[in-house]
Amino acid sequence: WYQEMDPTTSRRVRIRAAVATRVPGRYTWTVEYGLGPQPLESEFVTIRTGHGRRPRTVRKSLRFRNIPSSFWGGDFVITSDRLSIERYDVTVRVRVTDATGLVGEDRRAFHLRHDASEMPGFPVYLGSSGESSPTITDLEGRGTLDVVVATADGTVHVLRADGREAPGFPVTTGPAPGMDPSSDVNYLAAPRWRDNPAARPRDGIAAPTAVGDLDGDGQLDIVATTMSGRTYAWRRDGTLLPGFPVETDRAFAHQPVPVPDTPYHRNRSTGALAAPVLVDLDRDGRLDIVQAAWDGHVYAWHGDGTAVAGWPVDTDYPALRPSGQTYARDDKVVTTPAVVDIDGPSSSSPSSGPISAYLLAFYGQGTARPNGGLITGWPVALQGLVQGYGTAQDFITEGLTSPVVYDLPTGPVAVVTVNLFTQYLVDLRTRATRQFGNASLAQGGAMVPFTTSPSAGDLLGGSVPQIAQSGSSASDVVTGVVETPGMGIQVHSGVGVWDPLTGQSLSQFSQPIQGLAFISAPALADVSGDGVADVILATDSAALHAWDGRTGQPVAGFPKWTGGFSLFTPAVADLDCDGRLEVAVMTREGYLHVFRTNGLASAARQAWHWHQDNRNTGHWGPDAGAGEGRCGGT
Structure with missing residues (x-):
């Protein structure tokens, strides 16, 4: 099919x-x-x-x-x-x-389908669902670029510009939970598996990968985290780095039987959907890995697999429990943390959002500082319109989405969406907050973020970036939630851009999209050829959109048909080193598409990967690892 x-x-x-x-x-x-x-x-x-x-x-x-x-x-x-x-x-x-x-x-x-703009050798069918979005980087150190992408069967591919696999790849993760005979949870002893000749499933990957030099040898490494909470790191030749994989606390890997009766608490679990973040957390000159997990902790490891001192940190604090109300607690941290200096240049501070209406920020030293590493005066409470707690949607209608951060002369700020619908600008030093206004769609009216995260980028030529994010009609979403199931409510969705200085949307960018942009954020890079970053967004309904960064109108040649459902963010880089940018997008149907564009490789890319950059820092401005994603490393 x-x-x-x-x-x-x-x-x-x-x-x-x-x-x-x-x-x-x-x-x-x-x-x-x-x-x-x-x-x-x-x-x-x-x-x-x-x-x-x-x-x-x-x-x-x-x-x-x-x-x-x-x-x-x-x-x-x-x-x-x-x-x-x-x-x-x-x-x-x-x-x-x-x-x-x-x-x-x-x-x-x-x-x-034939699209004349598709690069020769693409699309490539990778044989498994591709929730993770691609990373484009000079992994091999040849002065040319590769596409790194992980799939749900636990495979990491590295494809050259002609669509062929790089030497040493693909690589795979270990057995899926229950498939390891040495584990205390072993399904292989069951007759259904014991007598089954089928290949044993591997630990699947859904989160985007990160790329950076972990061990300081001048060569790039790939970091990927599985859905069961194991983090792998591979060298550019496909061999595992010593000390990997590392894993989150296995104490939460399974529940006792019978399951404890804990009303309004989902209990801690093992897994991860957040992307790994690469940052020099302890300022020793080398990149560390920061990983948010479903057990309510944020972990950090060195490039040799050892834990960074003071990590992990716990995100469950008494201040997060409102008094006089029934508190439905879900410990998962599904968002990708953003990293920025909050208390001065001596330490990087990860900001993350558990499944509650609070933004948390931690010292880079973690639990070596008081209060479990939580920065003094935190967390910041953010008011959402509704807290959706339901088993069916799990974390989709709860908590925060992944924040982005950037620096102002007065200090760093974050943009984050809380629960369903509400966007905030947060001053990370004063903790003052300001709510954004709604964008409005021609069909559907007021648009609110729904499962999506923001991206930051300079579209107007100033010192402060604009914020791009997709969303859906508020009235359509509410109707779909409260109406009788099976009514077939059509939810109109779109994209918007906001000026964070005023909190108001820029109306020319309020444009409809095909389908829903689910667990995603736009890429911001030039695909039109005028040198100005455009807004690029993939959806769950076979469309890759792009809107002009000046006018908000669709870029010529867009949308592209992708044939499937895409999550997270398209990757943008000059894959074939011809001076023009390409856009790579992965689908859950297993196809990796790469489209040529007129975008100038010399233009500044503002957000060219999930969570801004190839290291998933969520930080606009530092251009983290940008050279690693350019031809010749420049």
């Missing part, structure tokens, strides 16, 4: 179908195709037909020369009915009719 095929590089698709009837006797069979996800009966074209009396396998090819280029070529255009998601579907139908006239039918659909 839904394999992506390019008619300019493949001539045909092979069809194999088993045909038979339950009732003995003569039957006829037909293999047909039609354009679109649900062709009319009159639109099906017969590829082959025949008859028989016994079961058989039918083999036939559909040659793409029979399908006009007007179907699979040209620019992708979204439509308000969202049927454009399946714009390039080709449906194959197999029918069997028995002697009594009964008909059996099966269908398969595949995508047939």
Whole structure:
């Protein structure tokens, strides 16, 4: 189902179908195709037909020369009915009719698409769901760039500009929870697994990777954290760094049986969705790894896998428990921490948000400082519109999204979204807060952030960045929550840009998107060719959007059709070193797309990766690791 095929590089698709009837006797069979996800009966074209009396396998090819280029070529255009998601579907139908006239039918659909802006060798099918977004960097040290991307089957790929895997890759994580015979949780002893020849699952990766030099040898390393809370670090040749993987506290890996009765508390668990952050936390001249986890702690490790002194820190503080109310506690820290100097240049301070309406900030020395490492005067309480606590959505409607930070002459500030809907600017030294105004969509009205995080970048040519973030219609989201399930509420979604000096949205950037931007943040980089950063956003509905950083209008040649559901942030860099930027986006359907653009590689990229940069610092301004993502390392 839904394999992506390019008619300019493949001539045909092979069809194999088993045909038979339950009732003995003569039957006829037909293999047909039609354009679109649900062709009319009159639109099906017969590829082959025949008859028989016994079961058989039918083999036939559909040659793409029979399908006009007007179907699979040209620019992708979204439509308000969202049927454009399946714009390039080709449906194959197999029918069997028995002697009594009964008909059996099966269908398969595949995508047939050629985008002239796609780099040769792409898209690449990686064989597993790709929640993690890509990183583009000169991993091999050749002066050219590679695409690093992790998948849900626990594989990390490194692809060169021609789509081929770099030497030493792919690499894989260890066994998935329950698949390790040495673990206290071992499913392999169960008959279903013991007698099953299937490959054993590996520890999946959903969070974006980070890239930086961990051991100070002048070579870049890849850091990836699995969904079970294990952090791996690989050298550029695919070998593991000594001391890795490291892991979060395994005491929370499973619950006792029976499960404790703890009303309004989800209990601590083991896992991670936050991306690893690379920063010199203890100021020893080398990068450390900061990792937020589902057990309510934020961890930090050196490049040799040893814990940074004073870490982990706990995010559960009495101040987070409001009095006189029923407090629903979920310990997870699912957001990627942002790192900035709050109390002076002597220490980096990670800011993170547990699943509560509080922003926390810690000293770089962690628990070596009083109050468990929490900076004096913290946490900062942020008022949300609603706290959604429900098992079905888990953390999606709770707590904070990933903050971004930047420096002003008066000190550092953060932009963060709390619970459902509310955006804040927080002065990290005075802890003063200011709420942003809502952007407004032409269809749907007031737009509020929904599962998304902000990105910071200079679109207007000043010393203060603007804030870009996607969201959804407030009225549509509320209606979808309170209406009877199954009503089919259409949620209008879009993107907006805010001026943090005023807290007001810039109306020209309030633009609709196809589908929903889920657990994502925009990239900010030039793709139009004018040297000004544009707003780039992938969605869950097969669209990669880009809007001009001056006018807010769609960039020529956008949106791009991606064929699937993308999370986090597209990666932007000059992958083929021709002076123009490319955009890489991964889908949960397993395809890595890389599109050429007119963007100038010489222009300043403002947010070219999840959480601003290749190290996931969330910090606009320092350009952390920027040279590592440029041709020649410049």
